[in-house]
Amino acid sequence: MRAPAGAPPLGRQIADLFAAGRHAELEGIARRMVTQAPGAAAGWTVLGAALAGQARHAEALAAKQQALQIAPDAQAHSNLATTLLALQRHEEAARHAAQAVTLDASLATAHGNLGFALEALGRPAEAVRCWSQALQRDAQLHRVRLRLAQRLQAQGELARAEALLTEGVRLREDDADAWQLLAAVLRARQRMAPAATAFHRALALQPANVAAWNDLGNTLHDLGRLPEAQAAFERAIALDGRLGAIHSNLGNVLREQGLLDEALACFRRAIALSPGFLGAHDNLLLALNYADAPTPEERLAEAHRYGAAAARLATPLPPAPPREPGPLRVGLVSGDLRNHPVGYFIESLLAALDPARVQVWAYANQQDEDDLTTRLRERLNWCRIDTLPDAEAAARIRADRIDVLLDLSGHTARNRLPLFCWRPAPVQASWLGYFATTGIAEIDYLLADAATVPVDSSERFSETVWRLPRTRLCFTPPARAPEVAPLPALTRGHVTFGSFQALAKVSDAVLALWGRVLAAVPGARLRLQSPQLGDEPTRDALRQRMRTQGLAPERVDLHGRSSRAAYLQAHAEVDLLLDTFPFPGGTTTCEALWMGVPT
DSSP states (O other): OOOTTOOOOOHHHHHHHHHOOOOOHHHHHHHHHHHHHHOOOOHHHHHHHHHHHHHOHHHHHHHHHHHHHHHOOOHHHHHHHHHHTTTTTTTHHHHHHHHHHOOTTTHHHHHHHHHHHHHHTTOHHHHHHHHHHHHHTTTTOHHHHHHHHHHHHHOOOOOHHHHHHHHHHHOOOOOOOHHHHHHHHHHHHTTTTHHHOOOOOOOHHOOOOOHHHHHHHHHHHHHTTTHHHHHHHHHHHHOOOOOOHHHHHHHHHHHHHOOOHHHHHHHHHHHHHTOOOOOHHHHHHHTTTTTTSSHHHHHHHHHHHHHHHHHHHHOOOOOOOOOOOOEEEEEESSSSOSSHHHHHHHHHHHHHTTTEEEEEEEEEESSSOOOHHHHHHHEEEEEEESSSSSSHHHHHHHHOSEEEEEETTTTTOOOOOOHHHOOOOSEEOOOOOOOOOOOTTTTEEEEOOOSSSSSGGGGGOOSSSESSSSSOOOOOOOTOOOOOOOOOOHHHSSSSEOOOOOGGGHHHHHHHHHHHHHSTTTTOEEEEEGGGGGGGHHHHHHHHHHHHTOOOOGGGEEEOOOOHHHHHHHGGOOSEEOOSSSSOOSSSHHHHHHTTTOO
């Protein structure tokens, strides 16, 4: 409510009170106006605004209806639509907002109100058009700007959403919600560093915002700034410790720093707080593979608990009718059909298949695509399922008449294990991306070999172990790999041990053993490379763990993330790789052998 230029003192006083949020005082003035001139629309309009400002919407509605009856202009219709929206009477709000636009197409608030009403009525595309019209007429409509940006983000129009929000925080630097929305959009665009900055701005304005602390933690995690991410999650938990997802996020950061006991405690806490949160249970089962303590029987029991929880969410589909003869139809369920170990390994297998005998469908649980995704799509029937709930994804797989459905993730990130509980294919198996049991009763087989699952270990799996004749792996030689280098020790005069494993696998027991190895080989050095080691606080924390375990940090060279080409080239710096335990190398071991470096 703005006072026009040259407005009389009462008009300026009303505008000032409204701007200051002093609605009770404004109500007193409005009631005097109505008493003095009951046939004038102005008093009823001010009274409606004062009552709405106190959330007394039913009373505000009566006042605004009276104003409309006296002066049925565009502004009165728009004012009434505002209160009808507050009362969730969306069809009436849409009708009055539309009438306001008809009477005066330049009235920005009317376009905005029409957008809010149409969105509530399930017409988001029309709402977006209305909000765009509103902002063209008045860029100061901040609430409209934020809602339009949210809708564009949901539609995947991230560049437009970012532009709106960047202008929004320029106009309203003190709005924590605008900074938080901008941060979320930047994060969705994989611009993690500016996203972290925007989250910090939001939290400076609203330091008790639990969701923003959690999102900041996830962003710092993606940036590899693990101690900072840990601190953000701990701050969120200190503000509200009841949210299982945040405990699980903290557990992931602790696991990646090699702090396994603390990570396991976080995952168990997350499950206790949110028993139906399967993501935390995934994280627990994955982390148990890093730990010495649990017995195989305990791991299997935990996996069975996961399987039972997933099964409770599913309604298995009826058996599919027999299909016509033809090539075997194989489905691959994965979120890693990209530059990722699963993507690397699967590429050579697909090249070797005879399409007259085997046809392959990909059910991709991913948004991001890269050059490897492009090559895989050329060989696969492609279907994205990242936005589909399990029931719809299972129905799609059933409609494609898949004969054998393969899970390529196990309990790693981006898995879709619960959809297997719907039994979309007659034969279901797990392979390649995970080596332990899934616990899903509806997954019939685990594809393995005698080395990864010895014959006397079959009882550790809920699946029937199907051992391939030679190996479960299908290594794809890296394109443009450098030549195998001469042994570095021949020119350096000392042995260089190495490890390219994720830091999560480097437990205290592993560090202690490596310390004994270096002590036994005078002059030897250790070269460690891991994506997590690009962060100086993470390196400092690792050096402290080394000292505690008897491994001299001055004999260890630390390296962070690099391109795949540079990573392969780095094998020329290493004479012998040291494996981790109990979680050994997989892809790194194969790639090291290809580069001529034994493990």
